[in-house]
Amino acid sequence: MTTAEHSPACPLPTGRSGSAGRPGLMPLRQARERFLTGRPLPDGVPDDIVAAWRRARFYGVRHDDVRNDGVWRDGVRRDGVRHDDLRHDGARAAGGPPRPAGAALLAAARPVLERIAPALGTGPSHLVLTDERLRVLWTAGTAPGHGRCADLSEQEVGHNSAALALRTRRRSEVHGPEHFLDLWQDVSAVSVPVLTPGTGRVLGTVTVATALCPGRGPHPGAALAEAAAAAVEAELPAPSRTADRVLLDAYARVAEERRRAVVAVDGRNRLVNESAARLLSPEALDALERRARAVLTAAATAAPDAANALDTGVSGPGTGPDSVAAAVAELDLGLPADAGCTAHGSLVRHQGHVIGVVAVLEPVDPGPVPAPAPRRPRISLVGGSVPWLHAVDRATELARSPEPLLLTGERGTGKTALARELLAGRAVTVLDAAEEPAGAIGHALGTWAATGAAPVPVPPSTSWSSASGGDGAPPGAGHTLLLRHAELLAQPDIAALNSLLDGHPGAPLLITYAPGATPGPCFQRLRDTLAARTVTVPALRERPEDIRELLAVLTPRPGAGQPPLTWALDTLRALERHPWPGNVTELAHLVRALAEQRRATGPVRRADLPDAVREGPATRPLSPMEQAERTAILEALRRHGGNKARAAASLGIARATLYRKLRGYRG
Template identity: 30%
Template sequence: MSWLREFSQARDDVLSSSVPQVPSPPSLIRPTVYDSWRRSRLQGLHPEQVEPRYLLETEADGYLARTVAPIVDKYEVALEHGAYALVLTDRDGRLLSRWVKDPALATVMDNLGVAPGTNMDESTVGTTSLIAMLTGRPEMIKGPEHFSEKFRDFSCSSAPIIHPINRRLLGSVSLICRLWDTAPIMLPWIIEFVAAVTESLRVRASHREQQLLDAYTAHNRDARHPVVALDSKTIITNAAAARLLGGVDQSLLWEHARRSLVDRPHGPSTLTLPDGQILTVDCRAVSNDGDDAGAVLVIKKQAQPRRDIDGTAAGSGFNQLPRLVGRSASWRALCRQAADHRGSLSPVLVTGEAGSGRLAVAQALQGWRDVRVIDAADASSRGAKRWCRDLEALLDVPDVSLVIRHVELLSPTSALAALATLRRAFPHRLLATAEKLAFDSTSHNALLDSFTAVLEVPPLRDRLEDFSDLVAHLTERVTDGAAQVQWTPEAIQTLSRLDWPGNLNSLNALVRRLVVGRSSGRRIGVEHLPPEYLARGARRPLASLEQTEAQAIMNALQAAGGNKNQAALSLGIARSTLYRKVRALGLDLSSTVY
């Protein structure tokens, strides 16, 4: 009891001090406990005022709880013959399940809020044995070592649950008793229990792979037809699929499958290979265990037309627009439509979202030869008469093609004046770009009536298969082909998750930002992407406030070199809180290296 008195006095001295003047810990206070107390104080907690926070929802029947429950049955005897409670939390400190045989202890724990549906992480209740998830090793906290006054009559031993395959923290298991029932065997007991959980997780992981294999086997009835079964880490293919998909990276293939399951849960999607071949892909989920449950891809090759000597498909209507790249279904559809107007003199209006490459498509229609450009946005600032004089001056050269950018911005009066100018000196060919079609405008633009054909450029978010080609093309253009810069598949996959409201303009700006002036290294990975892009590349759409929070987290992690403890301290939160926010925001740190 002398230890209890001395420790309680030391505890009162430390925790009664103001935060900036917290004294150095006496020798009987373990550094791990002292550091946790200090973090608790820095987060604004007071020993007499902390309360477990009740949550709206918890995953009481989730993957971790279903794994642990059968292990508890095997160790139930230990709980029946002692006043002990066993508690399971997830990695964010949310209490998922509680097993306790002693009714009196159960009542006390209910009164303290140590029950399923509450949050017990360090940022909520201060120091408990859940700091094991911060230290990465089993911990025992006895009596006054707890930060909260409410818990100083209890002892608890906890061990973190680490997934045996991917080494990720999943949660913790704790053994709790009253202080006077504390036994030295508690910590070894909980270590043995978690070892049994880890082994079960290993078996379940093997079962998951077996599920993937079973799904593959079920669909691979005819080896002549390409079949793929995959998740984010594993891929199984037959020989036909391996030959067909040799140039497709697994991460991008999985991203295509994952997106197809969300966007097109019923019905096939299309996938364009690097050689231009288009596949019909029927994606089927392996199970309902979550976003990373795996999928089976049943692939069919579309009929390939006879190829001309120059390598283009005869009669297919597809010819790549010069100087432009792409192989996605949406891009190829645009190119097929554009092929009908190449070499023609008919006026063409190119529409699409801002930054999608409308001007480049218009110039490519004329092979980039003798094409002059004027911006209708200048008509409002320069005046219609002066702008029309500039327009007429561009038409002095014979056989010149003209592109009017942002033609939808012309006022009705300016549009009529431009139309009159063009009738006096009509170009060899007239093309224009517009962000929206004429019927989207409340005022009539007479110039738009001059166009007999309309081409719509797809937005970047609909060109998933083009990201690798586009990034490589923009990189080569920025460096003039002098530097051999390579982008990793993980970086391309992260970028493909973004919505890109600025389309190619935004992608080009990012490429320039990362490539221009690069002093060392010819490889660009996820770790080189700016934090705001990593935040926006979350696995789910984020609201504006969530975007701000996600970017702050990624900035802190990047500044800390990936050290999550240091990042959490800089943000003023516990590491468990950081993990919870990363998970809630859908941020992917698995392939990020700082």
């Protein structure tokens, strides 16, 4: 017999309609009838049962039918495959080759289940094996009628013990009217999840279904189901080494010598030991990862090079740390000249595929005169995107002449930082409308307009700060005035500013402005006056390609002996998709919070990000109902620390439904 991707039918036993219900289930049977006819439910119906019925209705399951591609009618599936052709284990089915996970489970479980099946007896009972998606892989037993299904997911057949066991990860029972389908109203079923040895991942379920149990005790087939699941788990092979484990082993082998500085990269993760962390700056580490990604991309399309690979299948002499080091020395990763070290590495292969690069770092002799450390780039000039470079070039060109200049843009885009860079080397006096009382700025500007000189001292309540590091004295002749937060100016201050520009159109003045509410006529006049000398600083969402460069500047430098804060690729993609309403300021706060609160080692992963950043924005307009759903899901994820299984359980939906809804919000 062979397995197939599309599962065989699973006959579930049904009793005659109208047979006596189990004691205590008759009220539940009546409540189900009221639910199906849209009438109010009586008190005392368990909330979890009502939630299960509602989910079935939400999925569009018909209580009087189970028509779908995996359903059997009179021994024939809707795709034309006859039930008798498939026997117990789905030896032939339309739809292609078997799924590897389901095939492995069936291969381990079939001998066990075939030995256990005779214990079912001669009564109407069934033994059923499903995979992790509740598709039936194997079934044995007898049942009256023709209610046979090949998919036990709630999306297809509503509430049942297999779906409940998969969701709760423990033995679960469902009896009679607790089911949603009519044909299972006289069926009792118990299901036990089958878990992967070691990891505990759910691989599928084992179900024993019988006629409706007459008593209120545990299902009589519970012991059989648990024994079958335990026996299947004992037959499962030990999990094979994952690619992550293979890369970790290769990294550990090369880094055995304490003096060796080693970095391992697979395009998603970085492994950096202490010696490498001391040698590499964050910029050099980014350059090394970019070079390694390029090597991985090229190696994925080239023929394997056995002499340059750490193939995990190699064993015996010549595969110890020394031979590994010799192989590592063959691949030059070409770090920048100012990195202070060189990197030589090797490809790591697993099951015939290139999965990563392990690099060994060697410091470069600086010579008798050490080169000065590279200057940390200023935040205001970080970025290589077209919108940012256009704004910087335009502002630089206009700032060459000592005339008024207006920098406009959303809050947090870096207007003040850019202004200080433009005014570097000049005597600058800063006035901040967010800090000065109403009228103080107008008083200084009015004096300037009246005398033709730089602003004279303002009332004592007004404070001045010198951007050029002066002693805080009032501005005098030769000063350039930087006026921040012009959108917060009071009407008298705006009037004084207009008067100043009317009388002194060439005044050395640089203004920052964040548009908000519709400006009044006085402020609109100011904007019209400076329209020809206005530069718009782009929002961060308009230049997401600059985020990686900004992270290199905003990330705090690590302390002595600590590895640098690095970022996984899926984390970077989530940061680049976020709309950043607070722009660079919001990004800086996020980086600072992660650096202060994070205790784990390794790169920052997407799960470490706040929910709103991790899940990303909705990429299409959402209806009020969808917006409410999305808000509830994000709140549940926040409460459960990003665990999607627990969040879905708290919302009363399947994890697959939660994933589907999140994908739908992203278009």
